[in-house]
Every structure is written in structure tokens, then in C-alpha cells.
Amino acid sequence: MSNTALEVGALAKVFGGLAAVDGVSLKVAAGERRVLIGPNGAGKTTLFHCITGTLKPTSGQVTLFGRDVTRLAEYSRTALGMGRTFQITNVFPDLTLGENLALAIVGTDRRKWVLHRPMQAYADVRRQALESLERVGLAGRADQPAKLVSYGERRQLELALALNTRPKVLFLDEPCAGLSPAERQRISQMIGELPRDITLLMIEHDMDVALGLADRVTVLHQGRVILEGSPDEVRANAQVRDVYFGHA
Amino acid sequence: MDRGRAVLAAVALAAALALPSAAGPFWTGLVTQMYIFGLLALSVDLLLGHAGLFSLTHASFFAVSAYTVAILQVRYAVPTALAAPAGILAGTLLALLFGLAVRTRGVYFILITIAFGYVVWGVAHRWSSFTGGDNGVTNVPFPALGAAAITSHTQYYYLVLAAVIVCGLGYRVFMRSPFGLGLRGIKASESRMQSLGFRTSAHLYAAFVLSGALASFAGVLYVYYNKFVNPVAASFPVSVEAALMAIVGGTGTIIGPFLGAAVVLGLRNWVSSFFELHAAVMGAVFIATVLWAPQGLVGIAGRLRARFGKAKERTP
Numbered sequence: 001m002s003n004t005a006l007e008v009g010a011l012a013k014v015f016g017g018l019a020a021v022d023g024v025s026l027k028v029a030a031g032e033r034r035v036l037i038g039p040n041g042a043g044k045t046t047l048f049h050c051i052t053g054t055l056k057p058t059s060g061q062v063t064l065f066g067r068d069v070t071r072l073a074e075y076s077r078t079a080l081g082m083g084r085t086f087q088i089t090n091v092f093p094d095l096t097l098g099e100n101l102a103l104a105i106v107g108t109d110r111r112k113w114v115l116h117r118p119m120q121a122y123a124d125v126r127r128q129a130l131e132s133l134e135r136v137g138l139a140g141r142a143d144q145p146a147k148l149v150s151y152g153e154r155r156q157l158e159l160a161l162a163l164n165t166r167p168k169v170l171f172l173d174e175p176c177a178g179l180s181p182a183e184r185q186r187i188s189q190m191i192g193e194l195p196r197d198i199t200l201l202m203i204e205h206d207m208d209v210a211l212g213l214a215d216r217v218t219v220l221h222q223g224r225v226i227l228e229g230s231p232d233e234v235r236a237n238a239q240v241r242d243v244y245f246g247h248a
Numbered sequence: 249m250d251r252g253r254a255v256l257a258a259v260a261l262a263a264a265l266a267l268p269s270a271a272g273p274f275w276t277g278l279v280t281q282m283y284i285f286g287l288l289a290l291s292v293d294l295l296l297g298h299a300g301l302f303s304l305t306h307a308s309f310f311a312v313s314a315y316t317v318a319i320l321q322v323r324y325a326v327p328t329a330l331a332a333p334a335g336i337l338a339g340t341l342l343a344l345l346f347g348l349a350v351r352t353r354g355v356y357f358i359l360i361t362i363a364f365g366y367v368v369w370g371v372a373h374r375w376s377s378f379t380g381g382d383n384g385v386t387n388v389p390f391p392a393l394g395a396a397a398i399t400s401h402t403q404y405y406y407l408v409l410a411a412v413i414v415c416g417l418g419y420r421v422f423m424r425s426p427f428g429l430g431l432r433g434i435k436a437s438e439s440r441m442q443s444l445g446f447r448t449s450a451h452l453y454a455a456f457v458l459s460g461a462l463a464s465f466a467g468v469l470y471v472y473y474n475k476f477v478n479p480v481a482a483s484f485p486v487s488v489e490a491a492l493m494a495i496v497g498g499t500g501t502i503i504g505p506f507l508g509a510a511v512v513l514g515l516r517n518w519v520s521s522f523f524e525l526h527a528a529v530m531g532a533v534f535i536a537t538v539l540w541a542p543q544g545l546v547g548i549a550g551r552l553r554a555r556f557g558k559a560k561e562r563t564p
Contacts, residue, residue, distance in 0.1 A: 052443065054439065073447070074442045075442050075445050075447045075448075078442075083443075084443050086439075090437055090439060090443075091437070091440065092432070092433050092436040092437055093436060094432065094435075094436050095429070095433065095436065099429060099432075102429065103429060103433045103441070103444060106426045106430075107441070107445035107446050108444075112427065112445075114427060115421075115426075115458075118421060119426050122426075161440070161444065
């Protein structure tokens with residue numbers, strides 16, 4: 001196993017005439033916490049989609065632990081250790097929180113094909129689901145349908161779903177989007193407490209959250225990387241201020 | 249609550265067992281049809297109510313299986329022990345082919361399945377040297393397993409009842425299994441399922457084949473009841489009615505498709521005895537269901553129970 005968890009080489013995604021991602025290269029070390037920042041429309045989410053396989057890139061490569069995964073389908077990348085959350089909450093509204101997590105747990109093993117045994121017969125799945133709900137602050141909610149819990153709680157569920165696919169590299173797309181300051185703090189604390197053997201890539205607009213969690217920061221603007229550095233370097237950089245706040 | 253449900257099931261079972269002696273041959277025959285078409289509707293609902301796929305080709309599996317049994321039994325004198333499994337096999341093989349439709353979604357899936365259905369109907373209708381054309385295949389005997397043979401419609405009624413109960417119990421396990429839960433997940437959010445590691449197209453394909461196998465089984469029960477099969481069994485209206493039965497009764501449930509079959513077949517039988525435009529009445533029922541009771545009869549029952557339950561809570 002190489003020391004590099006994820007390598008993205010000259011990745012581009014063109015929609016019609018618009019290059020949403022325009023030749024991005026990244027190298028993320030195993031165990032690193034990398035935050036992507038950039039103004040709206042910089043191509044952050046599109047880059048995530050191309051890396052995790054939700055979208056096919058127009059050109060470029062994605063390598064996971066030295067293995068070229070550019071042509072693999074999304075479910076295969078999940079099996080190889082990519083997990084993700086979505087910017088727009090993507091859970092199963094009609095299922096209970098417990099069922100939501102049960103799907104995440106069996107999604108990466110062969111039990112997802114079983115049709116002669118009820119899901120509830122798998123005591124270990126139930127136990128893991130309950131533990132996981134407790135860890136993200138949803139203890140005692142396993143039998144509630146996801147559509148009946150609050151928006152903030154659905155964001156917590158979203159995070160729990162991603163964590164239960166046993167990710168080696170976790171992609172979080174604005175985990176704090178739309179949350180109150182208190183919820184925001186709770187989620188960022190949860191992310192901060194994740195074990196260090198999970199490599200983390202995160203898109204985040206909130207500079208305090210972003211720079212507090214990151215080992216390194218990559219700044220995207222108009223589909224290109226304009227800066228990569230430590231949180232302090234990014235904070236001090238004039239070009240970043242320019243991009244975020246416009247010209248004086 | 250659970251006790252209430254058990255009592256209800258026991259009463260329903262007792263009524264079903266008593267029906268032939270209590271109600272006579274007309275009702276026995278009609279209810280046999282309700283069971284058979286309820287099973288077909290259940291197979292359609294496996295895709296519609298759980299996976300969110302609206303198939304309009306299930307008459308194909310139903311008819312191919314019925315034709316296979318009829319031709320083997322009548323022309324080649326193949327015994328039931330071989331003909332019935334061969335019917336299910338033939339319908340399931342067709343489902344393996346038609347299942348490729350799961351590469352599409354939404355309205356494209358509906359259109360492709362309609363086209364598939366017309367292909368099968370066209371073959372049944374035009375390839376008369378093999379299928380018997382419009383006359384179809386007649387004189388299908390009752391099923392017989394060695395010395396054990398069905399000799400009356402009453403006996404056949406009990407056989408179909410047993411088959412429906414076994415299928416219903418099996419379906420219940422399936423609904424709660426990881427695979428069944430996966431289908432509901434795909435219906436709710438396919439993109440999330442993929443990011444959780446599910447190969448959703450393979451999942452849907454497997455569900456399609458399973459659903460086709462169940463429709464084929466209904467076709468076997470149908471041909472032994474009906475004694476003949478002609479291209480009507482493969483026609484578009486049969487596929488549509490099966491879907492509408494599931495919707496009228498309540499999708500995503502086991503009892504719903506059977507209730508829907510009872511309503512559709514019962515109403516048609518009754519209305520057509522005094523009103524020539526009975527199809528228009530059926531149309532009005534379907535429109536009313538979609539407008540005012542999209543969850544079907546099961547949904548209405550749930551709403552009544554909620555209201556009744558609340559009223560009981562208020563009066564101590």
C-alpha cells in the first residue's frame with residue numbers, strides 16, 4: 001500500500017461548453033484531512049462527483065491507494081473504500097433511521113442479496129446501527145421514519161450512513177450546510193473525533209470549521225486549483241481573500 | 249394491535265375455507281379468479297410498490313407460462329409434474345430477457361415494457377400454427393400428480409388457496425429481507441444506494457426476474473382454472489388491470505393486490521350484468537382511486553383506523 005490515499009491527475013469535467021472542473025490535480029496522503037474551499041461555482045461538488053464516480057470525468061485519472069479507479073462504477077469505488085455524504089441531504093425518507101443504517105451496513109457485504117431471512121434476524125446489523133446512531137447523537141431514534149426527524153438530525157444521519165460503508169477515504173460535501181451554529185459545532189466536533197486512519201476530504205464554506213479541521217487546504221476557483229497549503233498559509237494569502245471577497 | 253390482526257387473519261381464513269360449501273359454484277369460481285389475478289397483481293406490485301418500477305408487460309409472463317402448460321399438456325400429453333414447472337421456467341426465461349428493461353427508468357421503462365407486451369401478444373395472435381391463433385389452446389385438463397388428481401372446481405379452489413397462502417408468506421419474508429429493503433431504498437434514492445455500494449441495476453434486474461417468475465406461477469394457476477388460453481391472456485389490458493388492481497388495493501402491501509383483484513373482478517362481474525358500458529365504470533373507479541385514495545383500500549383502512557383510534561383515546 002502506498003502512502004498516498006488519493007491521487008487526482010489533470011481531472012476535467014465539461015458540461016456543454018463550460019469546464020466546471022478544468023484540469024485539477026490533487027494528492028492526499030493517507031490519514032490526511034484535506035478541506036476544499038472556493039466560492040460558489042468553483043467546481044468543488046463536481047470534482048467530488050467525479051472522484052466518487054457519481055459523474056464520469058471528461059478526462060483525467062483518479063487513483064485510490066495506487067489503484068486506477070477512473071473507469072469503475074460508483075458502487076465498486078464504495079467497495080474499495082470510498083464513502084461520501086451529499087451536499088443536498090440524501091437519505092431514505094420512508095425508511096426508519098435503523099433501516100437507513102442497515103442498508104449502509106449490508107451495502108458493502110454480500111448480505112445485501114439475501115432474500116430468505118428478515119433483516120431483523122441479523123443481530124449484529126441491528127447492534128451496529130444502534131451504536132452508530134448513538135455516536136452521531138441520534139440514540140433512541142432507530143424506529144422513527146427519516147422523514148419525521150429534523151433537518152439537522154438528517155444531516156447527522158447522512159454522516160452515519162457514510163461512516164457505515166467502512167470508508168478508508170471519506171468525502172464530506174458541506175456537512176454543516178444549513179445548520180444552526182450549535183448543530184454546526186456538534187457536527188464539526190464529530191468529524192474532528194473521527195479516527196485518524198480515515199482519510200478525509202471535505203468541502204466547507206464555514207472558514208472557522210474548515211480551517212479548524214484541516215491539515216491542508218486546497219482552494220478552487222473557476223474549476224482550477226489556485227492555492228494549496230496549510231490553513232495559516234491560506235488565511236494569509238491575498239489571492240484567496242480576493243476570490244472570496246472580490247476586488248477592493 | 250397484533251392480536252387484532254391475528255383474529256382478522258383467522259376469520260378471513262375460516263371464511264375462505266367455508267366459501268365453497270356456503271356460497272356455491274359461482275362464487276367459488278369468481279373467488280378462485282380473484283386469488284389468481286391477485287397473485288398476478290402481487291407480482292406487478294413487487295416492482296411497482298417496492299422498487300418503483302411500473303411494468304406493463306406482466307401479462308407476457310402470465311401468458312407464456314399458460315401457453316407452455318397448455319401446449320405441453322394438450323398436444324404432448326406431458327404430465328402436470330413436468331408441465332407446470334416448465335410453464336414457470338418458460339415465463340422466467342422470458343423475464344430474464346425482458347428484465348434488460350431495467351437499464352431505463354421512468355416513462356422509458358413503461359414504454360419499453362408496453363412494446364415487449366405487444367410483441368408477445370402479436371406472436372400469440374399471429375403464429376397460429378403453434379399457438380392456435382385466436383382460438384388458442386383448449387381442453388386443458390385439471391392438474392394431476394400421479395394418482396392424486398384434481399377433479400372439481402371446488403378442489404381446485406382449495407389448491408389455489410393453499411398456493412396463495414404459501415406465496416403470501418414467502419412474500420412477507422422477502423419484503424423484510426435485506427434484498428427487499430434494498431428495493432425500497434432504491435425507490436427512495438437510487439443515487440444514495442449506489443454510494444452505499446449497491447449495484448442498483450443488478451438489484452432491479454433480480455427483482456424483475458423474481459417478479460416475472462411469480463407472474464408465471466399465476467399463469468400456471470390460471471390455465472388449469474380456465475381450461476383454455478388464447479391471446480387475450482397476453483394482451484395489454486391484462487397488464488394494465490394487474491397494475492390497477494395493485495393500485496386500487498394499495499401498493500407496497502401483500503393484501504392490497506388481492507383486495508384490488510376482488511374489487512376489480514367483483515365490480516366487473518356485477519356491473520356487466522346490467523350495464524353494457526361496464527369498462528367506463530371501471531375507468532371511473534380507477535380515476536377516483538388515483539384522485540382521492542392514492543394509497544388504495546389499505547390506505548383508506550389505515551386512515552379510518554387512525555381516526556377511530558384517536559376517538560378512542562379522547563374518550564377515556
